[in-house]
Amino acid sequence: MSFNNLDQLYRQVIMDHYKTPRNKGTLEEDSVNIEMNNPTCGDRIQLTLQVEDGIVKDAKFDGEGCSISMASASMMTQAVKGKDVDSALKMSEIFSDMMLGKEYDDSVDLGDIEALQGVSKFPARIKCATLAWKAMEKGVHEEEKS
Amino acid sequence: MNPEIKSYFPILNQEINGHPLVYLDSAATSQKPTPVIEALKEYYEFDNSNVHRGVHTLGNRATEKYEGAREKVQQFIKANSTQEIVFLRGTTTAINLVAQSYGRANVEEGDEIVITYMEHHSNIIPWQQLAKERGAVLKYIELEEDGTISLENVRAAITDRTKIVSMVYVSNVLGTMNPVKEVAKIAHEHGAVMMVDGAQAAPHLKIDVQDLDCDFFAFSGHKMVGPTGIGVLYGKKHLLEAMEPVEFGGEMIDFVGLYDSTWKELPWKFEGGTPIIAGAVGLAAAIDFLQNIGLDEIEKHEHHMAAMAMDKMSKIEGLDIYGPTDPAKRAGIVTFNLKEVHPHDVATVLDMSGIAVRAGHHCAQPLMKWLDVTATARASFYLYNDESDIDRLVEGLRSAKEYFSDVF
Numbered sequence: 001m002s003f004n005n006l007d008q009l010y011r012q013v014i015m016d017h018y019k020t021p022r023n024k025g026t027l028e029e030d031s032v033n034i035e036m037n038n039p040t041c042g043d044r045i046q047l048t049l050q051v052e053d054g055i056v057k058d059a060k061f062d063g064e065g066c067s068i069s070m071a072s073a074s075m076m077t078q079a080v081k082g083k084d085v086d087s088a089l090k091m092s093e094i095f096s097d098m099m100l101g102k103e104y105d106d107s108v109d110l111g112d113i114e115a116l117q118g119v120s121k122f123p124a125r126i127k128c129a130t131l132a133w134k135a136m137e138k139g140v141h142e143e144e145k146s
Numbered sequence: 147m148n149p150e151i152k153s154y155f156p157i158l159n160q161e162i163n164g165h166p167l168v169y170l171d172s173a174a175t176s177q178k179p180t181p182v183i184e185a186l187k188e189y190y191e192f193d194n195s196n197v198h199r200g201v202h203t204l205g206n207r208a209t210e211k212y213e214g215a216r217e218k219v220q221q222f223i224k225a226n227s228t229q230e231i232v233f234l235r236g237t238t239t240a241i242n243l244v245a246q247s248y249g250r251a252n253v254e255e256g257d258e259i260v261i262t263y264m265e266h267h268s269n270i271i272p273w274q275q276l277a278k279e280r281g282a283v284l285k286y287i288e289l290e291e292d293g294t295i296s297l298e299n300v301r302a303a304i305t306d307r308t309k310i311v312s313m314v315y316v317s318n319v320l321g322t323m324n325p326v327k328e329v330a331k332i333a334h335e336h337g338a339v340m341m342v343d344g345a346q347a348a349p350h351l352k353i354d355v356q357d358l359d360c361d362f363f364a365f366s367g368h369k370m371v372g373p374t375g376i377g378v379l380y381g382k383k384h385l386l387e388a389m390e391p392v393e394f395g396g397e398m399i400d401f402v403g404l405y406d407s408t409w410k411e412l413p414w415k416f417e418g419g420t421p422i423i424a425g426a427v428g429l430a431a432a433i434d435f436l437q438n439i440g441l442d443e444i445e446k447h448e449h450h451m452a453a454m455a456m457d458k459m460s461k462i463e464g465l466d467i468y469g470p471t472d473p474a475k476r477a478g479i480v481t482f483n484l485k486e487v488h489p490h491d492v493a494t495v496l497d498m499s500g501i502a503v504r505a506g507h508h509c510a511q512p513l514m515k516w517l518d519v520t521a522t523a524r525a526s527f528y529l530y531n532d533e534s535d536i537d538r539l540v541e542g543l544r545s546a547k548e549y550f551s552d553v554f
Contacts, residue, residue, distance in 0.1 A: 006495060042506055125494060
């Protein structure tokens with residue numbers, strides 16, 4: 001059986017992040033801690049962010065879920081680390097547009113994240129990919145409030 | 147099972163992602179046969195009207211059909227009278243009604259409500275809410291290692307403080323068929339009432355509520371080839387009579403004064419608002435369809451499907467099946483995980499091959515915790531599935547395994 005269309009979803013770089021996730025774990029001190037789950041399927045993510053002077057200094061995630069949700073979390077932490085909060089939120093917006101199949105701002109270098117573009121063709125899996133980004137947005141807003 | 151049965155289900159005759167559809171998600175909702183679809187169409191094209199009011203001919207016809215459906219349900223589950231059959235939206239609504247009406251009136255601080263680890267969320271949360279409100283204790287019956295329930299554990303959990311025992315007849319995850327008749331007996335010995343969640347049982351087994359001697363029994367039409375939005379609460383007459391309605395408005399009243407009102411008699415006092423008339427008509431057609439084939443025949447077919455699926459699936463290396471290993475102890479539900487491949491990924495690969503299975507926690511998070519997994523995949527079989535569907539599933543699972551071993 002051939003699965004050409006599946007290859008759009010499960011790109012090599014995604015499976016690489018799934019197999020060897022970057023920034024796995026939890027940050028200890030001075031970090032915001034966000035737990036989020038996807039109630040329809042049981043995916044769960046715990047994200048810790050260290051935000052200082054408007055910069056995301058460090059980010060780590062832990063959790064359980066499918067290849068798409070865990071790979072996306074790994075890529076997200078990699079992408080936002082070292083970015084200022086506005087850029088991180090801007091990236092999240094671009095990612096959301098990408099998932100919805102909308103035109104998105106391609107002036108920003110998305111790196112590995114680009115590989116997740118194929119998810120937009122699998123409506124049932126979009127929520128898997130956006131979970132970690134939603135957690136990041138929530139964490140940044142919580143940090144801003146405090 | 148007659149191979150022609152499939153042809154009664156128009157939806158099955160289509161391709162999904164370039165492959166003929168294999169529908170293995172009937173535990174979530176079943177597909178609908180032509181006679182049910184036709185019954186709904188006929189009702190709306192010829193008989194549609196509101197019930198129990200008006201003098202005109204259509205009103206009478208709609209009322210006759212709606213109340214005729216009630217008689218059909220009464221006979222289907224062998225209730226003593228149509229007064230014991232309440233039409234509601236589904237199993238969830240039925241359990242909530244019992245919790246909010248019977249529960250609030252009978253459960254006091256320190257009393258116990260007993261359920262099991264294998265309940266669907268709809269048979270957990272109404273009791274959690276009731277327990278919190280009344281200061282009662284919610285207790286869970288432990289499961290055996292194979293996902294069955296032992297009567298010893300039931301006896302250990304139910305005490306004289308127990309007011310309500312509520313248990314699923316057939317587990318939507320493990321497929322386990324529970325000894326609800328024996329549990330009802332134990333509950334009664336302690337003065338508790340027994341509620342049975344029959345959502346996965348009514349589509350597949352002959353139900354006899356008087357033989358089970360349960361006090362309440364709930365099920366949904368859409369899981370038994372009927373339409374969505376119609377379900378049934380059965381309750382023993384003396385219990386329902388003593389219960390207060392939880393929804394108030396039109397249809398359920400007898401006399402309305404400025405400051406006080408009285409209710410209609412059973413079962414209408416629980417059916418506030420315009421009832422689910424077309425749903426009931428569709429449910430009656432569904433019951434006819436199932437009875438023409440024979441519930442015994444359907445049950446036999448499902449045991450056969452479960453046995454065959456378990457046999458063929460267990461030959462796939464790295465595939466774990468949850469629940470009773472003895473197919474005779476389970477309905478046509480096989481929940482599984484493929485090593486190293488998350489169930490969502492399994493379900494996506496199968497979908498690309500035209501095979502529909504469920505992946506996730508199946509609205510049973512406490513059970514997932516007990517199984518020590520976050521999610522599982524589930525194939526559920528019904529009367530329209532046959533051996534070729536199992537072969538397609540097994541082939542799909544082998545491809546999924548291969549695909550993910552390649553990408554790793």
